[in-house]
Amino acid sequence: MIRLRSVSKEYERRTILDALDLQVDAGEFVFLTGPSGAGKTTLLRMLYAAEYPTEGEVWVAGRRIDEMVRAQLPLLRRKIGVIFQDFKLLRRKTVLENITFVLRIHGVAPREAHRRAMKVLRRLGLQHRQAAFPDALSGGEQQRVAIARALAYQPRLILADEPTGNLDADLASELLSLLCDINYQGATVLVATHDHAILESIPARTLVLHQGQIHYDGMWPP
Amino acid sequence: MIRHAIAEGLVVLRERSAVSVILALALGVPIALAGVGLTLHKWLGPVADLSGQKSSVAVLLHPQIESGERRRWIAELATDHPDWSVSEVSGSELAERLQRWFPYLEELMDSGDATLPSLVEILTDNPDLVTELEDRTEVLAVGPRSSIQQTLGLVARRLALIVGVISFVLLAVAVLLAAVWVHLELYRHADEVIIMRLVGATEGTIRGPFLVAVAIPGAVAGALSVAGSLTTVSGLSRLASALGLSAISVPPSVLVLQIAASVFLPLLAAVITLARHSADATKS
Numbered sequence: 362m363i364r365l366r367s368v369s370k371e372y373e374r375r376t377i378l379d380a381l382d383l384q385v386d387a388g389e390f391v392f393l394t395g396p397s398g399a400g401k402t403t404l405l406r407m408l409y410a411a412e413y414p415t416e417g418e419v420w421v422a423g424r425r426i427d428e429m430v431r432a433q434l435p436l437l438r439r440k441i442g443v444i445f446q447d448f449k450l451l452r453r454k455t456v457l458e459n460i461t462f463v464l465r466i467h468g469v470a471p472r473e474a475h476r477r478a479m480k481v482l483r484r485l486g487l488q489h490r491q492a493a494f495p496d497a498l499s500g501g502e503q504q505r506v507a508i509a510r511a512l513a514y515q516p517r518l519i520l521a522d523e524p525t526g527n528l529d530a531d532l533a534s535e536l537l538s539l540l541c542d543i544n545y546q547g548a549t550v551l552v553a554t555h556d557h558a559i560l561e562s563i564p565a566r567t568l569v570l571h572q573g574q575i576h577y578d579g580m581w582p583p
Numbered sequence: 584m585i586r587h588a589i590a591e592g593l594v595v596l597r598e599r600s601a602v603s604v605i606l607a608l609a610l611g612v613p614i615a616l617a618g619v620g621l622t623l624h625k626w627l628g629p630v631a632d633l634s635g636q637k638s639s640v641a642v643l644l645h646p647q648i649e650s651g652e653r654r655r656w657i658a659e660l661a662t663d664h665p666d667w668s669v670s671e672v673s674g675s676e677l678a679e680r681l682q683r684w685f686p687y688l689e690e691l692m693d694s695g696d697a698t699l700p701s702l703v704e705i706l707t708d709n710p711d712l713v714t715e716l717e718d719r720t721e722v723l724a725v726g727p728r729s730s731i732q733q734t735l736g737l738v739a740r741r742l743a744l745i746v747g748v749i750s751f752v753l754l755a756v757a758v759l760l761a762a763v764w765v766h767l768e769l770y771r772h773a774d775e776v777i778i779m780r781l782v783g784a785t786e787g788t789i790r791g792p793f794l795v796a797v798a799i800p801g802a803v804a805g806a807l808s809v810a811g812s813l814t815t816v817s818g819l820s821r822l823a824s825a826l827g828l829s830a831i832s833v834p835p836s837v838l839v840l841q842i843a844a845s846v847f848l849p850l851l852a853a854v855i856t857l858a859r860h861s862a863d864a865t866k867s
Contacts, residue, residue: 438783
């Protein structure tokens, strides 16, 4: 599902990722951890083509994305559900519209989009906030809307950047069990986090990123 | 996604209603002006020398000359003077020209009682030479070297130039306004555009609302320009009738052109701005 070959990324002569090699198979659940500035977000951004490597190859869902032309990116991104660290919700749309909008982009008919959006909102306990605008929501609620949006169209790959950063312990646990369910249904899940409690809550493959290189690749705790 | 584009485009318009009204007026006024100019140009076409390249001298032939003899005479004239452009004005065209200036002649023309002399027009750099034809037996009369046609043509050309320049400048400002507006809206919605791209929206989905937001004032401008040119031409037509001239009307082709320009020009400006923005986003 994900393959990185000798991927390097530099910003203004500073190395963020250094000749990184990585393979994640379809259906895996993987944690990506490491200290702040280790390159977790940069790595995730490369996987949905928001960043391009300075060197190396990035393959996602069988496609080499560092060589993709702009017009091909929407199709790739429709296979990936991204849970952004800063939520990236559309401020002028309601909670429900934020989700149905993405489903409509994916070609889902309006009525079906509404049905699916309500289903995922119920699953995340947000059905009573469907008509609210993102600015009226708490950080945790915004986080859950971002998650609902990423899950609504049942993507083959889910990339989550610090998805529990704004959630209390109960909600964080609920989210992780949700991600596990989705992974159980066949989706590949890659979660970037620096929260060790989360790492310890689920036995899963864990990649420890440090100074742009993978220092550990195996089950957590080591 | 068309419904999405329309819905979002209307939201942009609602949020920026003053700008959209200004844009509609900025587009509508010069296009209406250009429409009036084109209408007058078409109206004057048959009676004024709008080419302005050479002098046009009218030569009236005796009505008794038969058509075969007349054609032979014209052919000889063209052979003798290769630098002249000799053309015969048909009876129906001459009647139309006469009726334009003297509408009350229409009844006489239609009754068939009037026998019009044959008219030949000679375009030349040296109109003095044409006066020599007065001595020929076939010729009834030779018109003035500087005809009213030429005077009208000169005035019409100058007016067309002034109207054309004013319309062009105003239209360029309006198109620039459309481009700047789209540019500013893109910056205002920059976060949304980024999010839309990240969740898999195509460029068409992203651009749609902005195109709708520009096309609607364009369509309103088209309606305004059509109404404006029809009203102005109607006023001019009343004035022409009071002077005994034929009525003026806006040709349908001019109306279609006005509507097309009103919608197409701001859309073109928006498409270029959106394409440049998209290219910048790719680079960054």
